[in-house]
Amino acid sequence: MALPLAAIPSSGVRRGWLPWALLRLGGVIFVLWAVATITFFAIRLIPGDPAEAILGGPGSQASAAALAQARAEYGLDLPLPLQYLHYLGRLATGDLGTSYSLKQPVITVIGATLGGTLLLALLSLLVASAIALALAAWSARGGRVASGVSWALEVVAAAVPHFWLAISLILLFSSTVGWLPPVSVPGPAGLVLPVLTLALPLSGFLAQVMRESILDATASPFVLAARARGESANGVFWRHALRHAAIPAIGLVGWAFGSLISGAVVVETIFARPGIGRSLLSAVQQRDVPLVLGVVLVVALGYMLVTTLTDLGDRLVDPRLRTP
Amino acid sequence: MKRVIAPAVSILAVALLATGCSSTAPSTSAKPVSAGTLVYATGDAEPTCLDPHVGGNYPQALVATQYLESLVSKNSAGDIIPWLATKWTEASDGLSWDFTLKKNVKFTDGTPLTAEAVVANVAHLQDPATGSSTGYLALQKVSAVTAVSADVARITLSTPDSALLDSLSQPWLAIESPTALKRSKAVNCESPVGTGPFIVTKWTHQQSITLTRNDHYNSPPADAAHTGPAYLKAIDWRFLPDSASRYAALQAGTVDVIDNVQPDTLAAAKKSGGLVAIDAPRPGASNRIELNSSIAPFTDARVREAFIRSADVNDAISSLFFGTAKRSYSALSSVEKAGISEPPLFGYDQNAAAKLLDAAGWSTKNGAGYRTKDGAVLELRFPVSTNQSIPAEQSLFEQLQATTKQAGFKVDLQPMDLSSWYGALGKNQYNLVSAPYTKVGPDVLRILFDSAGTKPAPSGYFANHSQVKNPALDALLEKAAESSNAAERLSLYKQAQEIVLKGFYILPLYDQQNHYLSRDLVKGLRAMPTVSTPTMYDTWLSR
């Protein structure tokens, strides 16, 4: 949801490997705890009786006895601080609890749907990067018209809401020409439209960032020096400018991850793909506290992993961040 | 002018909508093929538990119809017919019923169907730990069930219940394997075991349920078209919540049957050809707007009548439903034989509405054109459940908002999710509300209009949304529920409905919409005459 400009890579402070790793680990644990705590209490503000959510939602006409039974079964009769401590205790042992609505362990529910979302997100990221790279390269080397056109494409791509794109793609490729299935089916064909829906807006953002850094790089001393050494324009472009463009783009991966998860909520709903985005939406609507908490934690963990990896990548790629 | 609605000639009016269809209609080789997998895409919510004893809502009924069976069923004329029970007798005092079970029927886990199984199922429904609501309510008068012999079960009642057979025909009271019921709730929710033509083999959450054929099946209801196992090898039961993608998938041939077909889609299907529509209105109450008579301004019957007179329902229905919905003037669904229809009471007449409001003291208008009385604006709160009202219905409410404004009503439409909606009802913060209620038989009137229904259950739920508290009506409904004389019941229910309709407690709209669309290669698909869920037992594919 945030703008890509918001993504600022690593802190840039030089540290040894061990302090770096410890700091990162501490950060991950802190963020997970804070996310769990905020969500736990925020979700209690939602109007409605959790016991009712357990018994099939509001209007379930559940009897008083059944409500009491459900409360006792899920520990909802305890005072809130105690419930919170119990929750943290179980969390520490890796137990995410049982989903109210699905009556299954949260870990099982997430395990069954996570793969689909990750595949979708990964493919979208790859496709988006490829499109962005092509656009950026074209505009950086194709003269003013190419630059203008690709700029316009980037802006439009970034301005299109996911759902509008999704339904336009369905109308175009399924209902009109009939090339692709309108809903998710097993196999690669079912992935094309969902991936495109997520990838196109993302590619708009990525291309904007990449183009800027390519332009910066082409004007930079080391590129001029390389040209002076007699390297061809093509060679310089592919060897130096492009590599330079990759650094800020890598910094965006963490942001892209969050944006893809947000987009997945919409895309998985429209294309009827199983995934954690859809789990999240239905869990929030059904007041399924354990499932919401579980999904949020897994997403937060994923975000932290991605940022740690990109930080690691920066440390390896960018010599300025390397320890002496 | 009162008249009893003639039993619908065929509630399953399978209309070959497409003009292109007529040429390909009955092919000469109409011999069912015993093969293939049918893909069904449902727009209803994914059940959280596949055992309809737990909770008990329509999405569960839809899928459970494929693998669970009830003691009795209904035919298209509305009469109770044998299913798992071959015959039944009511004791002369009406306080006990004996059900004789079909012989040699086995649940798909090998457990034989015996009277003990019926005992175990009623116990399961009545156990608070099960968390049953629909089934639990239907069995409230059942005090005990005993096995008289291996294949005769006796149900004992606290008071006579003329609605018992209707209740037992519903999928929420289907008979499950007593062995399977002993498993944990989580396991039973994943793979309930019944006697039905299909077996739940796999449930991939958020995606689909795989149902495979029960090769030993031998217990079809009396109105089935064939005997023995089903034709289809399997059913792929998919969840496709988005109505546009659902229809697109049907057109593309990705799926064979869809439900929750929107009115515009039905109209489009008519034009495109190759698709067959099934219109199966749900039983129980008609879709209606209930007027809360317990708080101002609807405590005054004249204001209620003025609202009803100033609401132009017919124009709205014809603009929004493309001829797929027929206006109702009844409290009951058109499939209910006991329903009476009173069109003159609900005629659109702005002049009459204006006169009624003048008479009721709402004679001044403010600058915005809304009526006022002693400084108060004639304002009506209308919480709308976005989960229960389809988009066309929500648009219909918008149009009624515009037409009743002409009479000076200020209707505040408040779309909200289910939880908040029940919250608003529980706090009595509504003047208008529309809530569907599906139940087999006219006993639904007792649930919706008996004064006992104004008291919220512990969960906050109550069904008498118009908050009718009329001792005479209560007495009529109770007498009807205990009467075993069909003619007497009919007359009692007729009197009860007259009180409701003439009291202007409800504004009937149309039958609860329930439309299915299938590709024309799907043969023998029909909706059960009980709660209009589709059954795939007789269905085959002419691929």
Place this chain on the structure above:
Amino acid sequence: MRHLLLWIGCAVLLFLLVAAVAPGVLAPGDPLAIHPAQSFRAPSFAHLFGTDESGRDIYTRIIHGAGASLLIGVSATAVGVGLALVFGLLAGLGPRWLDFGTTRFLEVLFAFPGLLLALLFIVVYGPGVVTSTIAVGLATAPGYARIIRSRVLVVRRAPYLESATVLGRGWWFRLRRHLLPNVAGSLFVLVTLGIGQSIVWASSLSYLGLGSVPPAAEWGAMLSAGRTYLTSFWWMTFFPGLFIVISAVATTLVGRGLQQRTRQS
């Protein structure tokens, strides 16, 4: 080329602004007037963008909805940037421990997917224009806060500010005279870009049924109402969607154009 695009963006924004302030000038009809007999008309000269399910003219509704939709975009951005300004300044100006704390807090907010923050907020406070606006603002705040913080850090180390400190100017003076004007430039660009994004995100919430309430003539609500009729009556979804895209593109064009200018100067 750039200038042209900037001017196009400005022209579109001007048009939308006129629609927002005086919709009657561009579309004299009543956006709420129903005509059931004329429902679902395809675009024609009588109805430029067609009619909806109640026979309301979609062009009229879009023009009259511009105010509400832009207001959502502007207020959501204001909420987001306002929160971000507090966090960003706290982090950038405060003592080290405050910077550390605020940065950690922002990190936590970043770990929530944006839509989830919005979803949670809406479920707690109920759907509607106000809640969805605040929700979008909340969800965008962490991003802005990070940018503001880094900008503040850069400015703080600038020589003119150090000299002001040496001269013994109070922190309020420094904030007002040096920091805010310097942060404001990049902030203005951010806001212009952010409005378009906020409109897009608010419309996504409306699409999920969590935004404005029908029959209000707001673009997101119109989209949400039209989506069930997508396969039969595309114009009900296409035109409100088009205006969301157009306004997002226009604000982006203007924002980027301004960014370019500030860079050149």
